[in-house]
Amino acid sequence: MLTPLLKLLRYSDIFVVAKIAIRMHKEPKALIILKRTWGDYCLLGFRAERIATEAQPGQFIMVRSGDNLHPLLRRPISIHSVQDDTVEIFFQQAGIGTRLLGQKEKDDTLDIIGPLGKGFHLENSLQEKSVALIGGGRGIAPLYFLAHKLRNLGALPRIYYGGRTINDIPLRKKFEEEDFEILLTTDDGSFGSKGQVTDLLHVSLQDFSPIRIFACGPEAMMQKVSRIAREKNIAAEFSLEAIMGCGFGACWGCVRKLKNDTQEEWSKICEEGPVFPGEKIIWQEEEQ
Ligand SMILES: Cc1cc2nc3c(=O)[nH]c(=O)nc-3n(C[C@H](O)[C@H](O)[C@H](O)COP(=O)(O)OP(=O)(O)OC[C@H]3O[C@@H](n4cnc5c(N)ncnc54)[C@H](O)[C@@H]3O)c2cc1C
Ligand code: FES
Structure with missing residues (x-):
């Protein structure tokens, strides 16, 4: 029983890896x-x-x-x-x-x-709509590219960028110089609002209604964003991190349990993600 299963697994992996190898x-x-x-x-x-x-x-x-x-x-x-x-x-x-x-x-x-990997979902329905991008520390990295694409699409991105101290939000000027709407926080209050970026997101959603949230940063930050998004009924996407061996589906080094309809199954973050919709993610605290 096990041998044919393993064979199937290996053949399907070879197929997926070959497909990615052609594209990369x-x-x-x-x-x-x-x-x-x-x-x-x-x-x-x-x-x-x-x-x-x-x-x-x-x-x-x-x-x-x-x-x-x-x-x-x-x-x-x-x-x-x-x-x-x-x-x-x-x-x-x-x-x-x-x-x-x-x-x-x-x-x-x-x-x-x-x-x-698979990136953030961008559709024409985001045109003229407000969207929120939440970046914590180095998690801001993919959000700059995303902010540009969203702007080109006609969406209205607002960026929330937080770090522990002023030294952890070095890209703030880059966004400001390009006229992006950006809200800054530091945990120690050395720049922007004092506190975590999720606190500011939470408060600001009283008079700001994005139709989509995109987040990248430490797992704990993203988990809080996910909770806020669920409370406010806003669709959210998260870029997950995992330690990776190959980056294209060959080694199974990056697997994590995710929800798939009613089931939970092991998924390769490098190939199916790293970006996932909030409803698929099992946050670490929720794991049994
Ligand atoms: C899809 C993806 C995109 C990423 N994009 C960026 C980016 O744009 N900018 C950026 O600064 N970082 C990014 N990272 C994280 C980056 O890959 C890790 O910081 C890096 O691999 C650490 O390697 P190292 O040799 O410097 O550290 P190591 O010496 O290998 O480890 C140092 C510490 O970092 C931890 N670590 C190692 N690899 C990872 C990992 N992949 N994710 C989380 N923690 C890790 C280790 O457990 C250890 O605590 C990304 C990770 C993923 C999965
Ligand atoms: S399968 Fe190798 S890193 Fe994902």
């Missing part, structure tokens, strides 16, 4: 043309024409961070922005891989594959 692009020498840093945070812009042409907000790339075999695994990083043939990523140096990535300089090259 490998850029072993993407030239870095821009670098900006703010403390632990870093933005790199590099030429990757095919990825730039096809990328959608919420999709990600897998990037090799070192020049040798350590660390062996690529790291998943969201696509932060796309302009002509250039892709930008914005990341926080959290550990070995992202620290090595932060040491890259202009004129170095990056070894990347992408675009990967």
Whole structure:
């Protein structure tokens, strides 16, 4: 019984991986043309024409961070922005891989594959409608690309951007300079409203009625956003994080239990997500 099942699993995996492999692009020498840093945070812009042409907000790339075999695994990083043939990523140096990535300089090259995963849902019905984008810390990364796409679509995005301190909201000026409506919070009150970004969201929804919420950030933050969205009956989408081995469905390293109709089943975050509608997500506190 088990053997045919395993065979089926392997064949279906091979099929899915092959399908993704056809769509994704490998850029072993993407030239870095821009670098900006703010403390632990870093933005790199590099030429990757095919990825730039096809990328959608919420999709990600897998990037090799070192020049040798350590660390062996690529790291998943969201696509932060796309302009002509250039892709930008914005990341926080959290550990070995992202620290090595932060040491890259202009004129170095990056070894990347992408675009990967399924991003945020954008439909024409969002035109002329208010939508809320909630980013916590490095979770702001994919929301910049999303904000641009939403604006181009004719939607009215309002961005809520929160961090622990002023040092954790370095992209605020970028949004302000481009005339996005942006509300800022810091936990310690060093900039913007004092408190968590979810507190501000909660209060502001008394006189602001978005038809969709898009969120990316720490799991605890997204769980609070999900609760608020449910209370107010607003559809919400979340970009989930998971430790990833391959990024395209081959290794099962990123699985998480999600709701599928009435059942719960293991899902690959890299392939079915990383963006999921709120009703599919089983938040960690809810797990048995
Ligand atoms: C789809 C996706 C998109 C992402 N986009 C961005 C982005 O745009 N900007 C950004 O700064 N980060 C992003 N991340 C998180 C980023 O991938 C991790 O911070 C990175 O892989 C850590 O690698 P490291 O070698 O620096 O840290 P490690 O030395 O491997 O680990 C340092 C710490 O980070 C934790 N960690 C490792 N990998 C992950 C992970 N994938 N998710 C959550 N925690 C992890 C470890 O448990 C450990 O506590 C994204 C993650 C996913 C899954
Ligand atoms: S990271 Fe390999 S299957 Fe998702």
